[in-house]
Ligand SMILES: Nc1nc2c(ncn2[C@@H]2O[C@H](COP(=O)(O)OP(=O)(O)OP(=O)(O)O)[C@@H](O)[C@H]2O)c(=O)[nH]1
């Protein structure tokens with residue numbers, strides 16, 4: 001990151017001291033940049049940006065690499081918190097690998113952002129996610145378990161992400177995701193999504209059914225058995241303990257997830 005880029009992020013704290021707006025989404029959610037610091041990590045150096053919001057005590061952060069302010073087509077990952085996966089290393093989901101591979105991918109590019117969103121359990125919270133896991137242990141899939149607990153299959157709202165990107169003065173993003181709902185919600189909130197970068201992690205024995213459910217029931221762009229292979233998925237990323245080549249040049253697609261070139 002250049003001094004200009006870092007200085008620019010620091011300026012946002014001062015800028016946002018008086019920030020007020022109508023907010024995003026049905027709740028009128030508004031965020032302010034309240035802290036910026038250098039954050040060396042095991043995958044490289046980031047600037048971490050802390051956000052206050054006007055609706056709850058959830059403390060969302062952005063991991064920023066390179067000069068993103070005023071930039072177009074910034075590679076951007078929206079990561080939803082997963083204590084069991086991110087922290088405990090659970091194999092029931094692909095969250096930890098997606099988090100680390102996402103940070104690595106961003107580091108390998110000129111610039112990029114990972115928003116770490118405090119939307120545990122697709123927005124149902126940690127206690128309810130563990131209850132949902134209990135129901136899954138009895139045979140329900142992820143969607144059925146959420147519904148049995150009285151939730152929608154996915155309770156996440158990305159208004160906070162849209163405002164965070166606006167606060168970082170990002171002009172457009174290339175979203176690192178397999179989830180079409182993230183793309184459509186961001187667009188609905190006025191974020192220009194210029195393309196998609198697939199983020200497929202090879203399954204393990206414990207999360208295969210979870211990933212299959214994402215593909216079959218939630219419409220995620222993940223190639224599983226029985227579905228036509230996606231051209232963009234020909235080079236899976238390499239994660240600890242798995243054989244296979246690292247993904248170097250993920251194919252890109254347009255905002256609707258259609259490949260824009262050969263994989
Ligand atoms: N309710 C529920 N949430 C889960 C379950 N497994 C993982 N999660 C949560 O799902 C979220 C992970 O989703 P993400 O990786 O951000 O996004 P995604 O919807 O999979 O889309 P991608 O961008 O393609 O990764 C985290 O908040 C996890 O805690 C589950 O079985 N039930």
Ligand SMILES: [Zn+2]
Nearest residue numbers: 082085093095
């Ligand atoms: Zn997880």
